[in-house]
Amino acid sequence: MASASVKDVAALAQVSVGTVSNVLNRPEIVSAETVERVHQAMEKLSYVRNEAARQLRLGHSQAIGLITLSGANPFFTDVATAAENAAADAGYSVIVGNSNERQDREAGYLNLFEELRVRGVLLSPVGDAADRLRRMRDRGIPAVLVDRVSSDSTFSSVSVDDVAGGAMAAEHLIETGRTRLAFVGGPVAIQQVADRLAGARSVVARHPGVTLEFVDTAAPDVLEGRKAGQAIADRAPEDRPDAVFAANDLLAIGLLQTLFSDGKLAVPEEIALIGYDDIQFAGASVVPLTSIRQPSHLIGETAVQILLEEAENPGLEPRRVLYQPELVVRASTARR
Amino acid sequence: MASASVKDVAALAQVSVGTVSNVLNRPEIVSAETVERVHQAMEKLSYVRNEAARQLRLGHSQAIGLITLSGANPFFTDVATAAENAAADAGYSVIVGNSNERQDREAGYLNLFEELRVRGVLLSPVGDAADRLRRMRDRGIPAVLVDRVSSDSTFSSVSVDDVAGGAMAAEHLIETGRTRLAFVGGPVAIQQVADRLAGARSVVARHPGVTLEFVDTAAPDVLEGRKAGQAIADRAPEDRPDAVFAANDLLAIGLLQTLFSDGKLAVPEEIALIGYDDIQFAGASVVPLTSIRQPSHLIGETAVQILLEEAENPGLEPRRVLYQPELVVRASTARR
DNA sequence: CTGAAAGCGCTAACAA
DNA sequence: TTGTTAGCGCTTTCAG
Numbered sequence: 001m002a003s004a005s006v007k008d009v010a011a012l013a014q015v016s017v018g019t020v021s022n023v024l025n026r027p028e029i030v031s032a033e034t035v036e037r038v039h040q041a042m043e044k045l046s047y048v049r050n051e052a053a054r055q056l057r058l059g060h061s062q063a064i065g066l067i068t069l070s071g072a073n074p075f076f077t078d079v080a081t082a083a084e085n086a087a088a089d090a091g092y093s094v095i096v097g098n099s100n101e102r103q104d105r106e107a108g109y110l111n112l113f114e115e116l117r118v119r120g121v122l123l124s125p126v127g128d129a130a131d132r133l134r135r136m137r138d139r140g141i142p143a144v145l146v147d148r149v150s151s152d153s154t155f156s157s158v159s160v161d162d163v164a165g166g167a168m169a170a171e172h173l174i175e176t177g178r179t180r181l182a183f184v185g186g187p188v189a190i191q192q193v194a195d196r197l198a199g200a201r202s203v204v205a206r207h208p209g210v211t212l213e214f215v216d217t218a219a220p221d222v223l224e225g226r227k228a229g230q231a232i233a234d235r236a237p238e239d240r241p242d243a244v245f246a247a248n249d250l251l252a253i254g255l256l257q258t259l260f261s262d263g264k265l266a267v268p269e270e271i272a273l274i275g276y277d278d279i280q281f282a283g284a285s286v287v288p289l290t291s292i293r294q295p296s297h298l299i300g301e302t303a304v305q306i307l308l309e310e311a312e313n314p315g316l317e318p319r320r321v322l323y324q325p326e327l328v329v330r331a332s333t334a335r336r
Numbered sequence: 337m338a339s340a341s342v343k344d345v346a347a348l349a350q351v352s353v354g355t356v357s358n359v360l361n362r363p364e365i366v367s368a369e370t371v372e373r374v375h376q377a378m379e380k381l382s383y384v385r386n387e388a389a390r391q392l393r394l395g396h397s398q399a400i401g402l403i404t405l406s407g408a409n410p411f412f413t414d415v416a417t418a419a420e421n422a423a424a425d426a427g428y429s430v431i432v433g434n435s436n437e438r439q440d441r442e443a444g445y446l447n448l449f450e451e452l453r454v455r456g457v458l459l460s461p462v463g464d465a466a467d468r469l470r471r472m473r474d475r476g477i478p479a480v481l482v483d484r485v486s487s488d489s490t491f492s493s494v495s496v497d498d499v500a501g502g503a504m505a506a507e508h509l510i511e512t513g514r515t516r517l518a519f520v521g522g523p524v525a526i527q528q529v530a531d532r533l534a535g536a537r538s539v540v541a542r543h544p545g546v547t548l549e550f551v552d553t554a555a556p557d558v559l560e561g562r563k564a565g566q567a568i569a570d571r572a573p574e575d576r577p578d579a580v581f582a583a584n585d586l587l588a589i590g591l592l593q594t595l596f597s598d599g600k601l602a603v604p605e606e607i608a609l610i611g612y613d614d615i616q617f618a619g620a621s622v623v624p625l626t627s628i629r630q631p632s633h634l635i636g637e638t639a640v641q642i643l644l645e646e647a648e649n650p651g652l653e654p655r656r657v658l659y660q661p662e663l664v665v666r667a668s669t670a671r672r
Numbered sequence: 673c674t675g676a677a678a679g680c681g682c683t684a685a686c687a688a
Numbered sequence: 689t690t691g692t693t694a695g696c697g698c699t700t701t702c703a704g
Contacts, residue, residue, distance in 0.1 A: 072413060072616070112429055281621075
């Protein structure tokens, strides 16, 4: 048994295909009696509308695409969940792709989404995707940047002030008495990483006697955090920082695993540690982690809202929404 | 500027649309010279193939649907990532939906996937979806169950022996000297939860003097774990279990947050704790967590492979792949 | 090797 | 209120 089409339903209900289409899309213009008859026919045939055909006719799909930097990062899964809910309310579904910080993956998903004629794209770009996004917009597929502001301000964006967040983290570390800070994160090509570092640097510059060291990582994940932790633990005590600011919680948790879990160094006594994102696991780590919270839920929701407005109203002025992060203090940065 | 179609490309390259389609799908039958000309035309128009039209013609899409129980559980995101990679190798993409243990959500995604005419569905069912899946299969959309065996063995499945895993956990707890065990997890309507509990019970039954208490939770997540931890901590000492087996790591981490982090109880001295899944964060929790590891990567990979075989070869005998879990010992269950 | 043409299932305009 | 029909972009015979 193959799938039933409008034609089959029409035949069974003794109406035309146009009428079937109408009960599907504008039931109010069809007589109650006919609606009923058609519904029964659909039921009997267990009719399921063919999205491809609908979309071909409409010119675009009822889906929006979302590309995040990392599927393993709870921050992004939170954003995605919020986006899904907001989209569902508006009758759209969300297709998620993870670039894992790779430009080629990002390009691949952008391609797929364009083939799918999605209604719009939500993107946390790896590098500078402006050219590609402009081309898509010219074809009627708008984009809004997520967790990142547009380099040339021609696209809407929903993000959190990473420079402020970075400053907040550094300030907190200094306030609790630390002077030899290290920023662990990378690659700096990721704008979020660069901004957080910049924020921290600006604060350190205002505090004579306080230093900030930069420890690069190949990716902002748990594994790289472990490596960085190992490297720091292997140093001579007088050569070690007394506080570490990790570019995100994944890195911080990795740091905790090698640096501190093995009992090599006491946290926060010997080294304080602060992360970023305040993911669900931050409060349950070896030492509960101080972190900078981002309103992940709000980000996803707002991004969808703006995107849909632009999709229905091309030529709208780009908007930039900038949320403020929030410091969440836990044991990992307790005063000495 | 709207999107260019095969017709535009054909016109520019001075060939027919049929030829354009051929260079897209069977370039080997087209002369090299023509291929070149068509490619140049595509380039100039930045042609992007319309998936909807292709799919309408083909009768099905180049995507497979995946419905997981929880988007917040790293175990499922691992399965999803593996599935995406395996699918990509075969020229398919994966659309992911999270039911969050809700039947209505699951039904919604099943509907969406059928409208999308996905090539097949990968599903961790909330309840018993057999009827619905059978109907989809009749229409040419096969399904394979993930992390769960089919109740009536008419569907292929890729899962891990949860009964064995539950037994493994209980045995380990007993071996390390605990006698008053508690199983924290729920709802038992989730098969995985029920199986792990059953495995633990069978082991306990073989050990006189050992008891197993069941502590129900509304969902297997961090929040519910916290609540359960609170409840246990509030009991009189002689009334408390000396070991807790959490149905998954999310619950275990939640337990850790209220039960142990607050310094109320020492782990593993006063209470031992074992989780399930061995997610990335298990090794970095307040007390590094002993857990039962599942081969999440293999699960996703194998499921895709079986699904695609069935899609291309309807009427194949259902297969059941059952992997064995593995005990990973960490500090949370150290011998007293 | 290439071209012409049918038709996948649907929606929206227009006619009745 | 309902029916008829064109056409969305693509693939695939079938002729040439």
